[in-house]
Amino acid sequence: MTNFLRLLKLCKPHLGAMLLGAFLATLTVLANVGLLAVSGWFLAAMAAAGLANTQMNYFTPAGVIRFLAIVRTASRYGERLVTHNATFLLLSEIRVSVFNTLSQLSNVDLAMSRSADLFNRMQNDVEALDKFYLNVLLPMIVAIISVPIVIAIMAAYNADVALLCFIALLFVGVALPLILSRQLQNTADLETQYSATLRAELSDTLNGLRELAIYQATEQQVKQCRDASEHYNQQLFVRHSAQARSNGLSLLVVQLSMLGAIIVITPLVYNGTMANVELAMLSLFVLASFETVLTLPNAFIQLPVALSAANRIFDLEDKLRPVAKNAHESVPVQPLGLEFKDVSYCYLSNTFALNNLSFVIEPLQKVAIVGQSGSGKSTLVNLLSGLWPQQSGEINLTFAHKTMPINMTSQQNRCELISIVAQQHHIFDGTIAENLRYAAPAATKEQMINACKQVQLADWLCELKLGLNTRLGTGGRSLSRGQSRRLALAQALLRAPAILILDEPTEGLDNQSKHHVMDAILTSMQQCTVLSITHDPALLSNMDQVIWLEQGCVKAIATHQQLLIAQPEYVNLITRF
Numbered sequence: 001m002t003n004f005l006r007l008l009k010l011c012k013p014h015l016g017a018m019l020l021g022a023f024l025a026t027l028t029v030l031a032n033v034g035l036l037a038v039s040g041w042f043l044a045a046m047a048a049a050g051l052a053n054t055q056m057n058y059f060t061p062a063g064v065i066r067f068l069a070i071v072r073t074a075s076r077y078g079e080r081l082v083t084h085n086a087t088f089l090l091l092s093e094i095r096v097s098v099f100n101t102l103s104q105l106s107n108v109d110l111a112m113s114r115s116a117d118l119f120n121r122m123q124n125d126v127e128a129l130d131k132f133y134l135n136v137l138l139p140m141i142v143a144i145i146s147v148p149i150v151i152a153i154m155a156a157y158n159a160d161v162a163l164l165c166f167i168a169l170l171f172v173g174v175a176l177p178l179i180l181s182r183q184l185q186n187t188a189d190l191e192t193q194y195s196a197t198l199r200a201e202l203s204d205t206l207n208g209l210r211e212l213a214i215y216q217a218t219e220q221q222v223k224q225c226r227d228a229s230e231h232y233n234q235q236l237f238v239r240h241s242a243q244a245r246s247n248g249l250s251l252l253v254v255q256l257s258m259l260g261a262i263i264v265i266t267p268l269v270y271n272g273t274m275a276n277v278e279l280a281m282l283s284l285f286v287l288a289s290f291e292t293v294l295t296l297p298n299a300f301i302q303l304p305v306a307l308s309a310a311n312r313i314f315d316l317e318d319k320l321r322p323v324a325k326n327a328h329e330s331v332p333v334q335p336l337g338l339e340f341k342d343v344s345y346c347y348l349s350n351t352f353a354l355n356n357l358s359f360v361i362e363p364l365q366k367v368a369i370v371g372q373s374g375s376g377k378s379t380l381v382n383l384l385s386g387l388w389p390q391q392s393g394e395i396n397l398t399f400a401h402k403t404m405p406i407n408m409t410s411q412q413n414r415c416e417l418i419s420i421v422a423q424q425h426h427i428f429d430g431t432i433a434e435n436l437r438y439a440a441p442a443a444t445k446e447q448m449i450n451a452c453k454q455v456q457l458a459d460w461l462c463e464l465k466l467g468l469n470t471r472l473g474t475g476g477r478s479l480s481r482g483q484s485r486r487l488a489l490a491q492a493l494l495r496a497p498a499i500l501i502l503d504e505p506t507e508g509l510d511n512q513s514k515h516h517v518m519d520a521i522l523t524s525m526q527q528c529t530v531l532s533i534t535h536d537p538a539l540l541s542n543m544d545q546v547i548w549l550e551q552g553c554v555k556a557i558a559t560h561q562q563l564l565i566a567q568p569e570y571v572n573l574i575t576r577f
Contacts, residue, residue: 032291033288033289037282040284044276044281045061094313169290180246181304185304189304196312201221205221333497339395344552345388346391352551357380365530370533371573377533381420419499421501439495440495499529502530525542536574
């Protein structure tokens with residue numbers, strides 16, 4: 001019920017369009033019911049008048065029938081137009097909400113989910129909610145409004161027929177859907193789970209084709225995909241079978257109700273209590289009245305699927321709520337220092353990546369972090385960027401003789417203060433200008449060209465016919481690794497951060513590219529505090545201080561030259577890397 005109410009809240013921005021669609025759908029149903037009932041009366045009356053060789057008013061009922069037909073056609077067209085537009089509006093609301101949630105989740109939350117599962121939540125689960133208004137909510141609203149109207153009109157002719165019809169409507173529209181909904185509750189959860197598993201297996205298969213071929217494991221992986229597909233198809237079969245049984249049983253009840261109405265009315269016609277033409281009218285009236293609830297069984301079948309998908313989506317959203325309650329302050333971009341006090345971080349395996357880490361970085365100081373793989377370097381960067389939540393200890397920003405916990409700043413303010421140039425930097429499929437404007441949306445052409453000059457990309461940019469409007473391709477495939485790294489530095493320079501974090505900026509580059517990147521880094525380091533993870537002796541020699549980490553602890557803090565003299569292990573470390 002909670003997820004149902006939360007889905008209704010998502011509908012609130014488009015409530016007007018949805019209510020209009022419900023009104024038009026109800027009008028269509030009532031026009032259909034009225035059209036069939038009046039047509040039955042008219043045909044029976046015409047036949048009776050012909051047999052009795054009497055005259056009757058032909059124009060009034062014909063006009064009513066024509067009016068109802070026009071209303072039905074117009075309202076059906078309007079209902080399709082409005083309800084589908086409302087569905088698309090709701091779908092866009094849900095998609096934006098899901099993407100907004102994913103964009104705010106920390107890396108811890110994202111790392112606990114497979115990427116294929118997150119993609120499944122964004123696509124398959126959202127598509128399941130696509131049917132919430134049109135196939136679930138709308139039939140319920142139409143039934144609630146139209147059933148009392150139909151029964152009230154029917155009761156004016158015969159209360160017994162109305163009672164019989166009402167009981168049948170309750171069975172078809174309420175009892176049968178509730179039974180099916182309870183039966184399919186577990187099936188819906190399993191269907192959503194197996195769908196996510198199947199997508200994850202297919203994604204792993206496509207991404208790992210090379211490894212599967214190398215280790216001759218393709219057949220084994222395909223078998224896992226086939227098993228996942230069979231499990232998913234079994235759940236679909238269960239749901240579709242239940243839907244078919246529901247439709248068949250509903251049709252049987254409809255026919256029996258019409259037969260029951262004929263049985264009730266026939267004695268009344270025989271003894272003259274009711275006109276013979278009303279037998280045809282009420283019989284068809286009963287038959288047509290089921291249109292008010294005929295879509296409810298399918299709505300209750302779709303409801304568990306929609307709620308199961310909503311539950312998976314809202315699970316991600318719920319992870320944001322504790323963060324939203326924290327008070328945030330804003331720090332202007334200015335020379336900033338960093339202070340680490342007894343910072344510890346432990347992963348799920350109870351292994352400390354950082355253990356009581358303490359050191360200070362002064363404003364505008366250039367500091368390098370070195371250490372073997374697993375010493376805590378990347379964890380340190382993730383804590384600074386906010387991608388991982390702090391567990392214990394304090395990380396403070398220092399400026400103008402003041403100290404502020406970094407957690408007190410909003411994520412937006414933190415991104416303004418700190419820029420990270422990662423070792424693996426993603427280049428979007430767009431132009432050079434578009435990629436640069438991801439970092440600084442308001443950047444002018446002159447600012448972008450100047451940033452490219454600072455990172456040694458000016459000559460390359462001049463060679464391009466389209467200049468900043470040159471497309472880079474998917475993942476920046478038209479760039480070399482050195483050019484990609486320098487473009488990332490240009491993005492960082494455009495933001496003009498107070499703190500610049502470099503993650504192995506020269507790793508994996510050839511000597512020429514390394515030289516260009518080094519020149520770009522030295523240029524970018526002049527006006528901000530720099531924290532660089534590196535083992536490159538050329539870059540280390542330009543640092544004011546080197547912090548040597550080992551097993552999550554500080555082993556030594558000194559200059560590069562001092563460590564070379566005093567620590568033989570340090571020489572081996574930077575030589576090996």
